[in-house]
Structure formats: C-alpha cells, structure tokens
Amino acid sequence: MNSVINNPLWPEFSAQLKALFGDRFSTKQAVLEHHGQDESPYPMLAPDGVVFVHSNEEVATVLKLCHQYAIPVIAFGAGSSLEGHLLPIHGGICVDLSGMNQILEVSPNDFLVTVQAGVKRKQLNQEIKDLGLFFSVDPGADATLGGMCATRASGTNAVRYGTMRENVLALTVVMASGQIIQVGSRARKSSAGYDLARLFVGSEGTLGIITEITLKVYPLPEAVSAATCHFPSVHEAVTAVIAIIQYGIPIARVELVDEVAIAAINRYDKLSLKEVPTLFFEFHGSPLGVKEQAEIAQQICQEHQGDGFEWSSNPEDRSRLWQARHNAYFACLQMQAGCRILNTDICVPISKLAQCIDTTRDFLKQSHLKSAILGHVGDGNFHALILIDPHIPEDMREAERLNGLIVQEGLKAGGTCTGEHGVGMHKIQFMNQEHGEGAVELMRMIKCALDPKNILNPGKILPGHS
Numbered sequence: 001m002n003s004v005i006n007n008p009l010w011p012e013f014s015a016q017l018k019a020l021f022g023d024r025f026s027t028k029q030a031v032l033e034h035h036g037q038d039e040s041p042y043p044m045l046a047p048d049g050v051v052f053v054h055s056n057e058e059v060a061t062v063l064k065l066c067h068q069y070a071i072p073v074i075a076f077g078a079g080s081s082l083e084g085h086l087l088p089i090h091g092g093i094c095v096d097l098s099g100m101n102q103i104l105e106v107s108p109n110d111f112l113v114t115v116q117a118g119v120k121r122k123q124l125n126q127e128i129k130d131l132g133l134f135f136s137v138d139p140g141a142d143a144t145l146g147g148m149c150a151t152r153a154s155g156t157n158a159v160r161y162g163t164m165r166e167n168v169l170a171l172t173v174v175m176a177s178g179q180i181i182q183v184g185s186r187a188r189k190s191s192a193g194y195d196l197a198r199l200f201v202g203s204e205g206t207l208g209i210i211t212e213i214t215l216k217v218y219p220l221p222e223a224v225s226a227a228t229c230h231f232p233s234v235h236e237a238v239t240a241v242i243a244i245i246q247y248g249i250p251i252a253r254v255e256l257v258d259e260v261a262i263a264a265i266n267r268y269d270k271l272s273l274k275e276v277p278t279l280f281f282e283f284h285g286s287p288l289g290v291k292e293q294a295e296i297a298q299q300i301c302q303e304h305q306g307d308g309f310e311w312s313s314n315p316e317d318r319s320r321l322w323q324a325r326h327n328a329y330f331a332c333l334q335m336q337a338g339c340r341i342l343n344t345d346i347c348v349p350i351s352k353l354a355q356c357i358d359t360t361r362d363f364l365k366q367s368h369l370k371s372a373i374l375g376h377v378g379d380g381n382f383h384a385l386i387l388i389d390p391h392i393p394e395d396m397r398e399a400e401r402l403n404g405l406i407v408q409e410g411l412k413a414g415g416t417c418t419g420e421h422g423v424g425m426h427k428i429q430f431m432n433q434e435h436g437e438g439a440v441e442l443m444r445m446i447k448c449a450l451d452p453k454n455i456l457n458p459g460k461i462l463p464g465h466s
Helices: 010-024 029-034 056-069 121-131 145-150 196-200 234-247 259-269 287-303 315-326 328-333 350-365 393-412 428-435 437-450
Strands: 049-052 073-076 093-096 103-107 112-116 168-174 180-184 209-216 223-230 253-257 278-285 307-312 340-343 371-376 381-388
Touching (some): 010 056, 056 168, 103 121, 180 196, 223 315, 234 253, 234 278, 259 328, 340 393, 350 371
Antiparallel strands (some): 168 180, 223 278, 253 278, 371 381
C-alpha cells in the first residue's frame, strides 16, 4: 500500500477537510481499519482518512479537493463487497456514504423510488411494503443500494426480476472534478444519446461516485410459495433447473445448495434438512398460479430423480427457508475456525451450467481445501466457497489456483468471470481474456476521459491501470 500521508501537500489537504467537516473527518486508527476491509480474503488496508458525508454537495466538495491535490478517493457503503473493491491500495480518502440514507421519493403509480446511495436494501423494503411494493434485487447481504449499483449486484430474484442493471433508471453521480451530474430519466425507455446510467452501473466507483438512484419497484405478489427438493447429485439438480427454465415456468427464485453447504446450514441455523444436494424454489403470482407452478416444477424434478418435494405458502416457513439460504455463506465460515472464504462467481449460458458445475466439483475434490457450492442456477450463476486459513500462504495460492481453473472453464463455455460480485482487485487478471484487449483499451480510454488524474478507486477493474 502507498500512503499519501508522506505527500508534502497532505497536511494542507487534511487541514482543509478538518475545517470543512470537523469530527466527520477522521484519522482515528479504529475508524481507518473499519474502512479498510470488506468480506474478501484480502488483509485489511486502511485509508489515510475517512470523511462521513451527508449530501451530494459534500461529496462534491471532497472530490474537488481530492482532484486539486491528486489524492485517491474510495467510496464506502456497508463494506459487504467480496472482491476487494474498497481497499485503498494507493492510500487516500474514504468517502463514507452510509449517512446518506434518505428515501427521497416514492412514486407508487409509476412503480419507482428515488433513494440516496446509503439506503440499505432491507430499509427500502420495510419503507414501501405498506404500499404493496417491494424492491427485487436481493444479494443476501443487507448492502447499500449505492454499493449494489456500483458492483452491478444481482442475487436470488434475478432469474425473474433482473439485476441492478435492469432495475436502475436514473442516477445522480459526482464526477472526479466534483461536478454533479444526472444521468438517465424516470421514463421506462429512451433512445436519447448514450446510455450513461448503464455506464456507471457496475463501474465500482472508478468513473464517479453514485449518490442518488431511481429504481424500479414491483407490486407485492398476491401469493408466494416456497419449496425444496432433494437430489442424488448436483448434476441431476442442475439439469432439473434447466428443464424448468426451458419449460417456461416463471420461477422467482431457484437456488442450488450442495450437501456440504446444507450440512453447514443445519449446524448454523439448528435445522434438520436432509444433507444432500437441494434446490430451493420460490413462486410468485396468484394462489392458483403458484400452485400450478409448484406442481409442474415438482413433476419435472421427479423426472430428474428429485424427491421429497415440499412446498408451503406459510410466510414463517418461507422466511425460515430463505434466511437459511442467505446464511449459507456465514454457515460455511463456521466450518473451519478462523477461516476466510475465497468466493468464485462465474456465470455461464444455462445450457452449459451442469457441465461447468461438474467440472468445478472435480477440481474441488482434488484439493485439500474445504469447499461448498451455491448457485443462482436459474440464470447460470454459481459460487464455489473455498475456505482458507489467511495465515497460511499455501491456502491462498491453492484457492487462487482453483479459482483460475474454474474461471477458465466458465470463459470457455462463453460465460463471465463474475456474474454479480464485480471485478474489484480479484478478477482483474481475467479481463483481457474475457473482453479482448481492444475492449479493455476502450475501457481505459473512458476511465482516462472521466478521471484524468486517476483518483477514483485506482487499481480496480482495469489491468495495468494502477
């Protein structure tokens, strides 16, 4: 890490921040360390200072100063990212957006909301549920919506409702120079010029800092049912999902949890699920519609050796089931004392999914590291959760070797190295192979045009662009 404290202009720069923000500019060690780590396996890297902002104008003020003094700046939301997105590898200032947590406008008739970037997913859904609405993107962690935009997050509902890319209509963004701009509109479609909103969604804070977001929301379904089904093998479970998708059943969620993860969930949540590969389903619609969807899914599962198909529309049963699924990551962390998880994230065409998961399991079985597989298999996305001891360098090397093998299989199948976690530091090595050098060079040109001093989250996404 390169600290900027040794920069001769740092005292002048930090004095200006202190004068402007008072106690909301901190260089206390505990605050710095909190903002120097996420859920990735990387060690903590503390920024040189943290500014807690409350408005677009305050973000602009920080960026103007950082631009003037050429100080790196990294946005921080909930700290739940998985690929080292927020680690300040070149030092600098962390802009903490968690205080920008206001829901600015709810438009039930348009099925739209506008929120500040620090609003969390659960907070939004709690606010709008009495209006009969919900926000669909559910990555599991209670992340901030700004962070979900920045990483182009996805999750369990994406198979029916789409990812952040499909659910963002407009943004307010503060540019590297401190200029505040609005991109996109409240209209559901537009042909007016370049699609700048989509440019910033997934940019991981390297092109601008997102401060406000206009999002699609959806009517709460009249009826919801959840189901589980057991399979003798992961291969049969995945082929059943492919058949269900190809049949056209509008499932809201379908999640694969392998036998290792099920065992971990049982211990973590004190459940007694059968410890075999399992599919978790959720169906949305009318009472008759969800019943019909569940019955057809059950029939298809049985054709692929699925048994024990159980479904329920009881809200408590559904909540317990999906809470267990969302806890799978933390349950797997408890499989080995003091471990961290290196989490793979490939996404492939649905027809290639069974083959890729089979090959991945073969790789994992040949390793000494413990691992489990989870998957948003309805859209071809799955994760290998590889447990490592952060104090044993060989564990990290072995996990990275496995990650490389898994990503190569995904790319050969026409997929991507990251379906939903983003690039951060961890996936940079695959960018040229996935996109080609010409496309990556175009990304560099965009970065240089919007951030000529390279102060916005430097060292992320782009290979060779430190």
